[in-house]
Amino acid sequence: MGRLADKVVIITGAAMGQGAEEARMFAKEGAKIVATDLQIDQLHAIVQEIKDNGGEAIGVKHNVASEEDWKNVVAQAVEHFGRVNVLVNNAGITTAQGFDQFDMAGWNKILEINLTGTMLGMQAVVPEMRKLGSGSIVNISSIAGLVAMSGTNGYSASKGAVTLISKTAAMELAKDSIRVNSVHPGVIMTPMVEKAVTEEAMKGLKAGTLLPRMGRPEDIAYGVLYLASDESAFVTGTQLVIDGGWTAR
Numbered sequence: 001m002g003r004l005a006d007k008v009v010i011i012t013g014a015a016m017g018q019g020a021e022e023a024r025m026f027a028k029e030g031a032k033i034v035a036t037d038l039q040i041d042q043l044h045a046i047v048q049e050i051k052d053n054g055g056e057a058i059g060v061k062h063n064v065a066s067e068e069d070w071k072n073v074v075a076q077a078v079e080h081f082g083r084v085n086v087l088v089n090n091a092g093i094t095t096a097q098g099f100d101q102f103d104m105a106g107w108n109k110i111l112e113i114n115l116t117g118t119m120l121g122m123q124a125v126v127p128e129m130r131k132l133g134s135g136s137i138v139n140i141s142s143i144a145g146l147v148a149m150s151g152t153n154g155y156s157a158s159k160g161a162v163t164l165i166s167k168t169a170a171m172e173l174a175k176d177s178i179r180v181n182s183v184h185p186g187v188i189m190t191p192m193v194e195k196a197v198t199e200e201a202m203k204g205l206k207a208g209t210l211l212p213r214m215g216r217p218e219d220i221a222y223g224v225l226y227l228a229s230d231e232s233a234f235v236t237g238t239q240l241v242i243d244g245g246w247t248a249r
């Protein structure tokens with residue numbers, strides 16, 4: 001308890017999956033949560049759950065691809081809690097878009113949400129973090145942002161770019177004591193995977209994971225918690241891989 005005491009944490013895509021788990025876990029660790037998502041009803045249910053358990057949280061409707069929405073999210077964080085200490089750029093989408101299924105609209109959409117959304121988030125919070133003289137930004141990439149995965153061109157492009165914009169931001173923001181790191185989940189059982197992956201593809205994903213079980217949202221949340229907290233005060237520009245061994249071979 002208390003590993004994020006008094007930290008104001010913005011988590012995008014917090015209505016379900018990993019983002020929801022991070023919101024729950026971080027509130028238990030003393031953070032004040034600004035949970036954001038497009039799916040407002042589900043988001044409010046998570047916020048209510050946190051409050052019912054004695055935590056502090058607000059929910060803000062948010063499309064991460066909108067610069068205007070980002071301004072509103074930061075304004076709400078400052079209005080309710082006075083500052084922004086941590087940003088978790090977690091919201092994301094996936095598409096099964098192999099080389100032969102390429103279409104321009106799908107390509108643009110995934111880049112807009114996964115990549116541009118991450119950049120807009122960093123741009124939006126940095127002025128507030130500079131006022132504090134510190135901050136931690138955690139960008140959720142993927143193992144697909146590190147190694148090749150078949151049939152995911154747009155997703156790989158977006159996550160590969162998230163890996164590298166995290167490092168360039170770490171370089172530029174280190175002088176302000178703002179840390180930027182990326183997290184690379186392997187296969188994690190969330191609505192994203194349950195919706196997108198066929199039974200046949202799941203066999204392949206299981207085979208690629210060395211440990212004898214699939215990942216769970218809390219496996220990622222524990223890693224993000226470390227990077228969000230002051231325990232990682234000397235960690236920036238790094239890639240935290242949490243993949244059950246997928247990328248070991």
Ligand SMILES: NC(=O)c1ccc[n+]([C@@H]2O[C@H](COP(=O)([O-])OP(=O)(O)OC[C@H]3O[C@@H](n4cnc5c(N)ncnc54)[C@H](O)[C@@H]3O)[C@@H](O)[C@H]2O)c1
Binds near residue numbers: 018037089140141
């Ligand atoms: N689940 C996995 O196996 C896996 C693996 C590697 C990386 N990731 C990454 O982890 C992150 C979380 O994934 P998840 O599995 O929890 O997904 P999920 O689909 O379960 O949840 C994603 C959340 O993001 C929200 N969202 C989508 N588009 C949005 C937008 N434009 N603006 C605001 N919110 C939006 C959704 O409403 C949803 O609540 C994503 O960035 C994903 O790419 C997931």
